[in-house]
Amino acid sequence: MRHSASAAAALAIAAAAAALGVATRRRRAREAAAAEEEVLLIIIKGLCKATYYAVSDAQGLRFSERGLASVARQRGLVAATTTLARAKALVAWLESRHTPLETCAPKRARLRHALVRGALDGATLRAKFDAMQAAYAQQPLDYGQHSRYGNKWRISCYLVVLERWKPKIQPHRPMVDCMDDVMRACVALFEAWYAAHAQPAKASVMNCFVTRYRPHADEDQLEKHVDGANVDGSVILALPTDDPFDGGALKVWDDRPKREFHYPDMRPGDAILLDARVWHQALPITAGTRYAMVLFLKLHKQKQHDKEHSV
Numbered sequence: 585m586r587h588s589a590s591a592a593a594a595l596a597i598a599a600a601a602a603a604l605g606v607a608t609r610r611r612r613a614r615e616a617a618a619a620e621e622e623v624l625l626i627i628i629k630g631l632c633k634a635t636y637y638a639v640s641d642a643q644g645l646r647f648s649e650r651g652l653a654s655v656a657r658q659r660g661l662v663a664a665t666t667t668l669a670r671a672k673a674l675v676a677w678l679e680s681r682h683t684p685l686e687t688c689a690p691k692r693a694r695l696r697h698a699l700v701r702g703a704l705d706g707a708t709l710r711a712k713f714d715a716m717q718a719a720y721a722q723q724p725l726d727y728g729q730h731s732r733y734g735n736k737w738r739i740s741c742y743l744v745v746l747e748r749w750k751p752k753i754q755p756h757r758p759m760v761d762c763m764d765d766v767m768r769a770c771v772a773l774f775e776a777w778y779a780a781h782a783q784p785a786k787a788s789v790m791n792c793f794v795t796r797y798r799p800h801a802d803e804d805q806l807e808k809h810v811d812g813a814n815v816d817g818s819v820i821l822a823l824p825t826d827d828p829f830d831g832g833a834l835k836v837w838d839d840r841p842k843r844e845f846h847y848p849d850m851r852p853g854d855a856i857l858l859d860a861r862v863w864h865q866a867l868p869i870t871a872g873t874r875y876a877m878v879l880f881l882k883l884h885k886q887k888q889h890d891k892e893h894s895v
């Protein structure tokens with residue numbers, strides 16, 4: 585009797601634990617979906633203001649489910665039935681049509697880059713600025729004279745280094761401590777964009793660094809380049825400065841036929857997302873100091889990633 589009572593109690597505990605496990609998994613899935621929706625809304629805001637107003641709630645911070653459902657219906661995106669699925673379908677639809685003038689005019693080719701305004705909170709980045717500046721150390725690197733950076737690159741400070749550069753660079757611990765959360769937010773942003781723009785994939789960081797441009801020879805710009813044959817995607821995040829700069833626009837070559845896109849007015853928290861091998865350039869600054877965080881990403885397509893991580 586005592587035995588079966590304790591067995592029943594054990595079963596009840598196991599059932600409660602399992603229910604708790606299911607509840608925790610559900611809560612995590614809901615939180616992950618909410619975080620992804622938040623990023624998708626920011627991307628929609630960058631792609632088309634009119635659509636953003638139609639699909640966001642009164643505060644402009646979340647989707648209005650009714651607004652989103654109605655816009656999705658108008659656009660013929662009827663296969664998607666959840667907020668997240670509708671949001672992804674809408675980003676893909678807008679990307680297939682958007683022009684840099686935000687006119688939402690029909691477009692044939694899908695762009696392979698995106699500017700996401702306010703991707704990260706500018707005020708949070710500004711609050712980190714002093715710590716980031718104190719953490720910054722020049723880590724000179726010889727990439728070889730034929731590389732995009734040449735053999736005189738000495739204006740970056742590294743958070744992640746996978747490539748076997750010589751001399752070997754180690755991540756600079758103070759910069760990692762200060763900016764790791766910003767780097768992770770950039771990864772999440774890229775994954776959300778890529779899922780909407782191409783396919784779901786997990787991204788891992790191959791290299792990540794903060795670059796400080798100053799108006800001197802070899803420190804003021806980065807010439808036209810692609811980020812490397814094995815880089816699947818990149819993020820360039822505009823950071824604050826205490827020394828406002830002139831110049832430093834980002835130029836991207838994209839579309840078919842090729843067009844030049846000019847981004848002269850990036851504010852802290854704005855990000856450019858690049859698909860693999862999209863040509864781009866950081867134009868020279870002529871005064872002040874410009875900081876940017878750059879990530880080179882490896883993508884693990886969802887199926888492959890699930891396989892790798894299943895036990």
Ligand SMILES: O=C(O)CCC(=O)C(=O)O
Nearest residue numbers: 795806820834866876878
């Ligand atoms: O700093 C920038 O704006 C661009 C940087 C970049 O493209 C790179 O470091 O590969």
Ligand SMILES: [Fe+2]
Nearest residue numbers: 809810811864
């Ligand atoms: Fe680059």
